[in-house]
Amino acid sequence: MSEARSAILAAIGATLGRRGDNRPAPGSTATLAEADQLRARAAAVRPQRIPGPVHLAFMARLTSPGVAATTEQVATLQDFPAAVRRYLAAHGLTAAVALQPHPDLLALDWAGIQTHSQIGPDEPVAAGLALGGIAETGTLVFHSSPASPTLFAFLPLHHIVAVAADRIWSGLEEYADAFAGQPQPRNVNLVTGASGTTDIEGTLVHGAHGPARLHVVLIGGA
Amino acid sequence: MSAAQSHASPAAARRSFDARVASALADPLLKTAIDRTTNNARTKRAAAIAAWPEFPAARELGRDIKDHVIAHLDHYLVQFEHNAQASGAQVHWARTGQEACDIVIAICRKAGARSVTRAKSMLGEEIGIPHALAAAGIERVETDLAEHIIQLAGDPPSHIVWPALHKTREQVKELFLQRHQDPGPLDSIEAMVASARRELRARFMAADVGISGANFLIADTGAVCTVTNEGNAELTTTPPRVHIVTAGIEKLVPSTVHAMALLRLLVRSATGAELTQYTTFHCGPKRPGDLDGPEEFHIVLVDAGRTRMLADGLAEMLRCIRCGACMNHCVVFRQIGGHAYGATYPGPMGAVLTPALAGLPQSRDLPRACTLNGQCKEVCPVAIPLPTLLRGWRDRIWRDGLEPPAVRWGFGVWRFLVLRPALYRLATGVAVRVMPIFARGGWIASMPLAGGWTRHRDLPRPASQTFMQQYRRRPRP
């Protein structure tokens, strides 16, 4: 195995060295500077920034045809269980929900809903709390942790997610910058709409393996 | 082993290419499927690009990011390995596809794996993971819907983004009725998708090992980025005890922000969306307190001809981010489809890659079966000069003597004439006297030596004198 490593790195080094242009040594400040310049150029070429309040742009993007999530807005996180109740009633679903084991969610009043923290493979509904959102693309951000297991975003048929209006970043880079210098989580999931596929005759169908429906409840942002 | 690799002689390779092309051209259902997929992809891409005025500058940035990584590939590989290991991942290196498969099988064996789920990975196809798993007696469960379909059908993929584009809904219905445990009536595409969801659910949870590819390898965090629409990548890589990533060494990018710049280009170019439903960065195994996640996280860095491409003047091809835009716009692909290429990667990018990965003699028809019209290069989000690279292969084909003797001889005659104007004029003068013998009215429907043309179209009869003959006889002012 290390033989392969040496052989591959040697072959690359030999080729790049042969090119003769003044290639800086690996890890040199010149390489880093070049990478930084490229990163800086991204700002100039990204799609136009969203005008107006970021959380409104986020909501608009979520309901756009390309994302096709459903949305609602409530004043505080205390209002989230009621939003979940409304969703269950509207879709004729049993009041039993896999609840993401986040302390802020566990502290809410879930009267009338049977919540459980183990998510099953055929879970009908899960309720969760996203770390934040990205307005540019209508994306929810999840970082895996004991309070945010990955599979909560993938196993349920219906995924109802609360996200704070003041945790919406305008674009991909703003989200990345917010966590710059912090250790990388085990799993970062950027979720944009409900699961879908166009693999059979190009016809779009939701709910291929992940959730068929994504309902986003924006907390705050009056 | 792809079909392109298994032929003994160039003549045999040509016959089998011709046979695959003929079979594709004779299949009207295939043409319908190709048109539907590629027309849709082209329209959506065009709309997304039109809505992004900065696109031309963005693709220059994409090109420059990739070129920067390629120019410092050893640096970024080492940095990635270091950071991946720091996150708890085990990093393996494979010089060849076979070495990579051996590593994957060894990991599976050590884990006592009986069943493996797979998320879509063209690199996995390229190196032959399905074959290796079968040979090792390990059950392989494809989880991407298109890969699931072609697994049931026993077909190779026909497109890098829509591997089952060649299948009609009726064919999928038949497959699912025969092979799914609880298909139901399957009277709609929604019902078929629901059946696949049911069929694969338990398999996701029961798998011992999940194998994925990578769209990007993030050097400064050691994370692996996958870009999917279905959620199958996360369901493949989270429940099992072991997650194995196989990735070509060219998938590196310096950081997450660089990946984001490329993601904007990739998704719009592939499907016209801004982001796929699931963009996931996987970094190492389960952490203390995690309720899910693999206990072991392995990354296999695969060379399989890529360092040779770097040395052989094909560095620009290493920019490829596997969007599929080139084949969606290629007039040849749009007529013959993916299987005719006889290799993992079809279309223009496949015509450049396949000779590099599988050898030129067996795959020389791919760079030749091209009109060099340049639409591929026009739509490539990282500005790969595909026609130039294809011409480069043609130069090699000529230098290596892989053109048939008849062609070389014909060119020899032509070259002799074009360097001697008087003889050239003599020859063209004779031609315009001889060709009309075969004409009826203004057209030639059939003529010796012109079968390639006249089999399918008429040839206009030339004027009775060439331009030069007429020009020289004009009265001077």
Next chain:
Amino acid sequence: MRPAIGFAAIALLEAAGCRVEVPLAQTCCGQPALNAGDHAGASRLAQRNIAMLEPFDVVVVPSGSCAATIRVHYPELFHDDPPWRARAEALGARTHELLSYLADVRGWRPERLALAATATYHDSCSGLRELGIQAQPRRLLAEVEGLSLLPLGDAESCCGFGGTFCVKYPAISNAIVAEKARNVAATGAQLLLGGDLGCLMNMAGKLHRNGAKVRAFHAAEILAGMGDGPAIGEQS
């Protein structure tokens, strides 16, 4: 094959105020060798052509692919030969496709030219993608009174000619040109126009084999007032 195009080119250039000379020693730009990968053969021919053409102020070619060969590909052939590369680049800078030269460089427009017909225009790939020729032919043809240009579906797609491609891979070429011919016929236009004879012969040949009534001309012929003459495949 079709001398009318050459004479149309001469007439147009003279109308635009040029003194036109046709080098008698010319044979071919060498594109077939270039595309076949015969680098050595293409280079020899390119050197001969560069020497033949460089005494002139401007080189004008009634074909996008031949003009692109000289302008774009000759310098590439001499990548490792700086003196020849310099000569190729110098010549290339003075080499133009005919219609774009007339429109962009001479600022020429047809005057008092009429042709009552509907036409559709095919953009040949080399001209379109290597030389940026798209608006110019249309601008010129728009000045022809009575000529109505109908848009061609999937206009930017290759017609399947590709030089020797059409005879090396005839089945694929046929499939491509069949689709192009369907698009041409679907416009309902009486005329098919373009800037490259190879593409025009390919499309016209397929249309004729299909029994279509569309008549094909090089755009230069129309602009030179020769639209009342025989189209490709017609006899005078």
